[in-house]
Amino acid sequence: MKMIKRTLFLPLAMMAAVMLLASSPARAVVEIDINKANVEPLPIAITDFISNDELGAQIAAVVAADLKRSGLFAPIDKAAFIEKISNPDAAPRFQDWQVINAQALVTGRLAREADGRLRAEFRLWDTFANQQLSGEQFFTRPENWRRVAHIIADSIYERLTGEKGYFDSRVVFVSESGPKTDRKKQLAIMDQDGANMRMLTNANDIVLTPRFSPSRQEITYMSFEGGQPRVYLLQLETGQRELVGNFPGMTFSPRFSPDGQKVIMSLQQDGNANIYTMDLRSRQTTRLTNTAAIDTSPSYSPDGSQIVFESDRGGRQQLYIMGADGSNQRRVSFGDGSYSTPVWSPRGDLIAFTKQSGGKFSIGVMKTDGSGERILTTGFHNEGPTWAPNGRVLMFFRQPAGSGGPQIYSIDLTGYNEQLVATPSYASDPAWSPLLE
């Protein structure tokens, strides 16, 4: 399994990261406190990587775009640069970068190895402390240059914020086309910045709610294939599809357990939906809820011990938490309105949700005990949050009134820095992957 994963999705299998300099671990002067509500973006200079083709500028541009979209960095216009970097192994003229208020500087170089591989190296400098903060070197096939750029951006992000990055990740979603009364839907996948989009299914059947496996190159989703709405697995490498279980009714709203060994989902029987798991190895199914209500949208805590879900057992949709075995079911949302599509943060501390109140649809977060609710965005229709792998950013989709279609947006956990994620056609149901390996 691991071998296959490497060949398709880890084209960087041959990639090796090597610390270039074991520089003295001096305390960085430059750092960003990303827990403040509205961070002043850090001015950073990202120079074109030295290269004998345009790839050096392209990699620098992707690194800069990643950092800029995070809202935490303000890449400086290259036209303002004074020093032209010619030897990335030598220290830059720090005062040239101080003058343009670059708090941090990125330099780099590309080269082709004899075997055709691309060697990419970069150094991150603290321009006011006159020191190198980090330096790494990667080997990969040249066509993987965007991934190298994302990995470099993650490294810079982590060094300067103290938190893991999220740029080397992908998003699976539903691409939509055609009129609203006969909307065609296809599963699609793209890098988190919208690049490298490709379709995973044709438009023959309605497909909904794709979710990534945490451990394999696999997604689970719902399809109306054969006129029977049910939950499926799709192997991203082979395109192979598989029905999940043989349930006597519609199965929907699937999601993986954190170890990737189970799919949790709803089974509809008559007017009721209850939550089940299926173990993907033993095929054993387990019923977790048993109410005359709609219990759906289950999502595990990162340690796998608890499950948050929505239920209308109390009249309107509200969020509930139970043990992974279905024990101790208790309501956690008590605000004004109804709550649905809960998703547990990968950091474990928060639950994101869709809230309907006063005719508006909002995306919000709350602590796992239901306290500390914060609304991040509100409007005619916002739905279906998904977490970045580091738990700092969310994506969701926004549907305008009338005949238009939905689009995907990202927003910072603080509620700032909302950005459209550009897709070629309408897009909904985003699900963020874990960091690639």
Place this chain on the structure above:
Amino acid sequence: MRRMQEFARNPAMIALFTALVLTGCASKKNNLPNNAADLGLAGNAAPGSQQDFTVNVGDRIFFDTDSSVVRADAAATLDRQAQWLNQYPNYQITIEGHADERGTREYNLALGARRAAATRDYLATRGVAANRIRTISFGKERPVAVCDDISCWSQNRRAVTVLGGAGS
């Protein structure tokens, strides 16, 4: 949303609300007529044909927001459907349950299933054999009316009886 729900708890308000909705509907181009008089086609359909069922009986019923309760007007339609289906017992039927767009995707899938099940159960009490009836939910994925107001959403909260679906 909340206001509508408070609305719905008061029967007098429901009547007013329904009247407002219907008034709104009359001016909409994309409303689907659901009886013969609206279409002016009564009598043109061969008895026992698909068209007869759709035009003279009415193939769909509508629901209140977040509800799967068969309303009085819907019950009248289902009574006609049951009578017709009992007269023409060779038809298998599929009941499609739908929701409006003012809900989240997963909940609407379940709500559409609830509406289809309520419709099936009603037809069964009127003598339509359960083994002739299959149900499916489309959630909010297949609206018939597209606009941005209540008059439109009310048409999408529906259960449609489709002739010829394979029984289950």
